Amino acid sequence: MSSDGSARLRVTEADVAAYLGLSRATVSRAMHGRGRISAQTRERILHAANALGYVPNAHAVRLASRHNDMLGMLLRDSRNPAYSALLSSVQLEAQRRQFEVVTVTVSADDQGHNQLAGLRRLLGFRVAGLMVATGDISGEQLRPFLGEIPVLRTGRPEPDSEVDAISYDEPAHARLLTEHLVSLGHRDIAVLRTDARVSYPEWVRGQVMIDDLVTRGLRPRIFEVSAATDGVEAAVDLAERAEITALMCPTDARQLTALRAAHARRVAVPEALSISGCDGLMPGVDLLGLTTVRLPVEELAKAAVARIVDSIAAPVEPNQHSIAGTLIEGTTTAARSLD
Amino acid sequence: MSSDGSARLRVTEADVAAYLGLSRATVSRAMHGRGRISAQTRERILHAANALGYVPNAHAVRLASRHNDMLGMLLRDSRNPAYSALLSSVQLEAQRRQFEVVTVTVSADDQGHNQLAGLRRLLGFRVAGLMVATGDISGEQLRPFLGEIPVLRTGRPEPDSEVDAISYDEPAHARLLTEHLVSLGHRDIAVLRTDARVSYPEWVRGQVMIDDLVTRGLRPRIFEVSAATDGVEAAVDLAERAEITALMCPTDARQLTALRAAHARRVAVPEALSISGCDGLMPGVDLLGLTTVRLPVEELAKAAVARIVDSIAAPVEPNQHSIAGTLIEGTTTAARSLD
């Protein structure tokens, strides 16, 4: 487990200093650009460092220096494109602000235990702030850390009002879609509602769609999505019998399933059945012409990093901020045909 | 930029030692389980550490201890599910082996410069090994590091034979698919070939499909995929005129586009046109019934981590290892109908 790496990685600040007949302090100043140092020696040092292949030891730097420039991100193991997209956006945004991101991916198997272990690993790095992008760890479990380090629940709604959070405005997404369908003239609408235990955000979307439709005086048909069944077949049945003219899915993946089922049953989309999704993250979603809401991933990442950086600078009041995406009107929805 | 975190994160090894009236050395031994220490004091220490909220400073640990337990991963900024899936799998596998993974995501904008800067940042952490999961940095650019630290090009084919690599066996994937279609009786086949500059792996798939079909005595129709056009429309044109009975796409995303185009033109899939893809990573791919090849992401991640860990233990001969995925026979392909 021990690498006896050769040359360059063994070069230390002292080596560079000795090579130039300078002191380590001067080399240090040259490397991170702070402190008084003549432009000339600075150049010489940088040049020599490069020639010798000197790369400052990040652990030593962080141990010795006061300011912490690492952000911790706790991520749920997931193929979920929403999370992977979030990670890369956060990483890029943090980099832009000169912060390093250290990520710990936790598998969901072990209830709570893995998550807390992950948190501890992050704390070991003395991260300046913590972004928690998983719902597996409760607000309750987060509490003990709140006083010690900025914590931001990221990309997930947060029930605990003590915990600062910034998430997608899923209710808004749901309403964007219902508004879209209703304004197209649809009245007989089915909604796929995911079991909250399978996916909480999906459940929220479905539930709000249903509520909103009811508020508008409609009586949506509801199909439950669980681990066992996705409800799509049943919904398409209804479309086949012309009992519904629109089907609202909680994700684009499910929308694709619905599209496929409709196609197999020769139910024309969007002529006979309009179908909507939610996500907008699938590669090629634009080419596919899906009607959906695009999650504002980049925007969320920017806002999250900004928020956590702010609360590192000075404590902030916990707040539940959310960001809404935008409706993408594709070709899977159309005005209700009056036949 | 400086957090003056309170209580727990200020607790140090010395605090725990003082609290118990022991020496720091003993506490240290208790924390990482090595060295002679009585089970009894070990328990006491662990208990006290927990009570005081002591979390060892990872930087100090890594600076003081000999063995390096970090793996560096250079990742291309990408929404590409193949990469995000790889990242989470690698992370999980590394964790299983008690390695920490530090990732740097590089955006592709700046030719080579960003990539090298990313590499240096990784080296700063004195990572024990480097996984390079981007093609943006050439074997040539990797050369200088080869002698100093194990480097593994991961998930991408490597032209430079000096560089150890483990990647997907894209040619095998291509042949799995051609074999599948040919055995279904298809003879008039179109292939979408992506511009190599847009995506090298996609280009390989397409090119090998074409070569393999030619080898089998067929004359595939070729459609170029560039940033500007995806060739799908043209291909479906041909299907409409019954000049082809199968269309091979380089990715599942493009396959979806093709499916949609076919549907729009009322070209029945798979009756009139069989369509294949490649990836198998899209959420819901199983439900959609796509015929594709599933990239062996988990397997690759396992193999990559194993390989890099091996070469950390002892130098290995550079080698170009590749892993093939498996054919998924969906419902987008079927035997050629003889009409």
Add this chain to the structure above:
DNA sequence: ATGAAAGCGCTAACAC
């Protein structure tokens, strides 16, 4: 089994 002491590689006052 435990403690004392010497670093690991770097930064940060404080002198000069």
Add this chain to the structure above:
DNA sequence: GTGTTAGCGCTTTCAT
């Protein structure tokens, strides 16, 4: 502007 001197928090011989 540059050098000196203490650490940062931990590990690790080497004694005891």
